Amino acid sequence: MSARTIEPAPTPFRERNPARGGIFREIYRHLALLSAYFSQYAKVRVSYRGDFFISLATSIAASAFSLGFVVVLFQKAPQLKGWRFEEVLFLYGFSMIPYGLFNVLSLNLYDFGNTYIMEGKFDRVLLRPISSLFQVLFEVFRIESLQEIVTGSLIVWYASRHLQIHWSALDVTMMFTWALSGGVIYVSVFLLLSTFSFWFEDRIGIHPPFWNLIAFGRYPLSIYSGFIQFLLSWIIPFGFASFYPTAWMLRRAEFARYTPLAPLVAAACLTIAILAWNFGSRRYTSTGS
Amino acid sequence: MPEPLIQVRELSKYFRTFHRREGIWGGLQNLFVREYKTVKAVDRVNLSIxxxxxxxxxxxxxAGKSTSIKMLTGILVPTSGEAIVNGFIPYRQRRQYVRTIGVVFGQRTQLWWDIAVVESFKLLRRIYEVSQKDFDARMEMFNQILGIRDYLHTPVRKLSLGERMRCDLAAALLHNPPLLFLDEPTIGLDVVAKxxxxxxxxxxxxxxxxxVLLTTHDLDDIEELCRRIIIIDHGTALFDGDLQVLKERLLRTKQIxxxxxxxxxxxxxxxxxGNGVSLEPVDEMTFRLRFDRTQVSASDLIRQLLASVELRDIVIEDExxxxxxxxxxSGEASLSDGDAGAPAIGESEFGRR
Known part of the structure; x- marks a missing residue:
């Protein structure tokens, strides 16, 4: 060893403790990284042009078919327990917005147990100085699902015209907030399901039944029995992602009085999911070698 | 005396696994009744670097190498014991801690699979908040020694193992950490890449x-790079000390x-x-005498050899x-028997005491 090497390394590692920057700096840093992650991923996706257009076409077709079901349904029955076609259309269109947000991020949530836990990819996540949850959520995006947000907005616009709904600035702000809350609710529920992989190291997927439950929330809750209404409102609150905001916009007071709770419900879901995540990730056991 | 960079006391990791029965019937039984057993992957390891x-x-x-490394890098939470590395507790202060280390797993890349190497580096630059100036300077240095410029624009998945390894090393050092962990960094590489x-x-x-703390199966890595080695088996440290000391203590045979x-x-x-010396022909003209250095003196043997035959060349080698x-x-050479409680040599220390 040469004599000159005893000086400290050029990066003084204690002085640059990021915790000193405080939580706001950390949030800012993560948001900046989010845009970097997204643009990086988008660049890769778009570079495979054929693949991207096929995915986009598939996504649009899927939206069209499920919407088609609503249309067919109303050709048989003009009303659904007091809900007109345009009203259900509004509900359906609005629900596509939070659902689209969720779909953009959901890819890794379905796959988490398999790729991150069983294959040990979570090792890499833990080696980076950013939140592990952030990395798992924002490492891949289903970009084509942004289409659902656009399509959903167009359907809402179309339905509003037929229902003669006038949008005030407040309405727009509220609906925007609720759409965002709805996205958070969907993500949180599926995130919570993904954290089960920390405990059960088998390739089980417990997502599908819950995924089917999302579809329930895309119809008026009033058509269901009390049990399902309760389930979708207070246990797995998908109703707050679609039905309650719509009820508020359509001035159905019976349900609309609960609508302002949506951001709170979203915050509660997210808190539970994050706590479970933090608790679970301490149990991570990695793979051999 | 500055405090050590890595300080580990009685660090242990136990895994609870269940015995998987075979066959369909066994699989069904597994669903309902499971017999658990505890595996001590790392068992009360002490070290200071x-x-x-x-x-x-x-x-x-x-033996528990990877498990140890994973605890030291903050990936795994130990079952018991403690580790302080770079002044942090790795598994508690993960996010601050991992800024101060670089990690390379030979078996698995840390880079993004689908994007060009240089894009991975740019992303890492932002993650670790490296200034553009430092980034450029380091990239230049990495390129000089590792020669990575040629494939900076290739996606990681298209790189050969050797190229990927070089990129992984560069990536792990982009933020110039004071401490680098390498888990089998030369596995599967050709001579040039190594x-x-x-x-x-x-x-x-x-x-x-x-x-640098590195695990490897290639002992040339050790001989070329490390003065000190730690040998671990069944989760316990068997030896911790100078490579030279190990050789002196355990080197039994020499060969001429x-x-x-x-x-x-x-x-x-x-x-x-005979008499503790064995003769092995290498080819028609070349032979090898192997002997126990504690029983036979090399100089005596050479003297006798020179007296009886004419040689064109001679070389004495260690085992x-x-x-x-x-x-x-294999347990043939024990570092603890007989020498148990032997005074530590220099700064080294024997794990099983």
């Missing part, structure tokens, strides 16, 4: 005083390889066999380090 050291961490497959990587490690150790002047002289060699390690793994 100073800044600037390059330490080889070796042991057979399943050489490059060893050169690079030596260079950063000298230039930045980077501390020589080339005869002419074929006819071979007949005179037979008398050397390869592989042989020593093999004996330790």
């Amino acid at each position: 100073d800044r600037g050291e390059m330490v080889g961490y070796i042991g057979p497959n399943g 050489h490059h990587i060893r050169e690079f490690l030596r260079a950063i150790n000298l230039e930045f005083h980077t501390t 390889k020589f080339v005869l002047k002419d074929r006819a002289q071979a007949a005179g060699l037979t008398r050397f066999a 390869p380090i592989e042989e020593i390690i093999k004996r330790i793994y």
